Amino acid sequence: MIKKAIELKNVRKVYRVGEEKVIALNDISFSVDYGEVCCLLGTSGSGKSTLLNMMAGLEKPTRGQVIVNGRHVEKMDENRLVQFRQKNIGFVFQSYNLLPTLTAIENVSLPLTFRGVNKKIRERLAVEMLEAVGLKTHIKHKPTQMSGGQQQRVGIARAFVTKAPIIFADEPTGNLDSKTTDEVLKLMLRLVKENNQALVLVTHDKGISKFAHKVYYMLDGNIEKVEVNSSKMGG
Template identity: 45%
Template sequence: METAGFIALKEVEKTFFLGKNPVPAVRNFSLTVEKGELLCLVGPSGCGKSTLLNLIGGLDRPTRGNILVGGTDITRLGENELCLYRRRQIGFVFQSFNLLPQFTALENVELPLIFAGMERQERLRLARELLERVGLGERLLHRPTELSGGQQQRVAIARALVNRPAILLADEPTGNLDTASGGEIMALIKSLNEEGITCIIATHDREVAAYAHRIVVLRDGAVVRIEEL
């Protein structure tokens, strides 16, 4: 039985292939993350931040090594189980918000609950509750083009959290925002983290990383050092 760390990556390797040419993206990467931690992955473009988030989130599989989450080795799960893992345990937030343009804020947040098979009244109640939590109680019926960038990212965060995942993964969540909106998004993520959700954030931005408990500095797919704040 695994006890050390809520999330444990053990000697993880990820190599992509371009034709026959191997492109190592993550090399011999080991790390444990505790429940309730806010961790940032930083490092130059191409150092493997997004690849690591995709591996932890079960969007991709490592070439070698193991990834344990709550004692389960997700590298051993079949496709259906991995899909359930993503749906139940993971909330994902992207740089480009990825909202559906034809739907309102409320409908965008409701969507994961439709896939989860939840009944309509309950869906609407939960989606509204999450949008209120991220400060958008007055914008429920706005479509993405009728919202600011920071507001769109709040909707994306509400959508990521509506299934009550244990882990929030965010890939450059402030990358498309001005400094002020970026600061507001990080303050929101910090307060959600203080409510108990484990957060792992990939960023170029040292100001974003300053919100973390620990910063993992990467280069060429490997850990250069870990800073405790």
């Protein structure tokens, strides 16, 4: 049985900019368990987004191993990566990334469409997810008819609808006020716990880190320190 949701071993990423080498990640090793919320905290340019891209298979490491749900993503070609992401990863974005011409139910059911799920089943699952995130009355609404918080709830429903074992959230509350931020994060945490998923939060906002089991402070491509939230580790 696979115990670790994510495991990085000595991951290094170097970019060439003209004659110069820029080290984006410098020998990073860490892991995330199922049922765990991990926060990558750092300013712009700290390496946190590059690290997220590594885990999602969007970028290849210069060296090192990236093991996600038991599979070496650094060894996969693009076709296999696309299939892998569809089955194993859900994404929540800062800018919501909803399709403006689609209703909430259509946006949420989109990942299931890519999986070839029957229309009746995917609509039922999408409605269930929208109800779970408190948008039962908004299933036919398009993004322009919803607030930022409501749009992000649709984004969360879309990320969780496939029950993917791993969820990546890149600055998921960057466009939200503090009250909505708390609501959205508590919602994600509840869903992660219910489904025993791994959640990786990427943020520059220290206030968000209180929701995580472990906080990795990033600076200049390094993990500077790790903070364990003991009150969260118990559940």
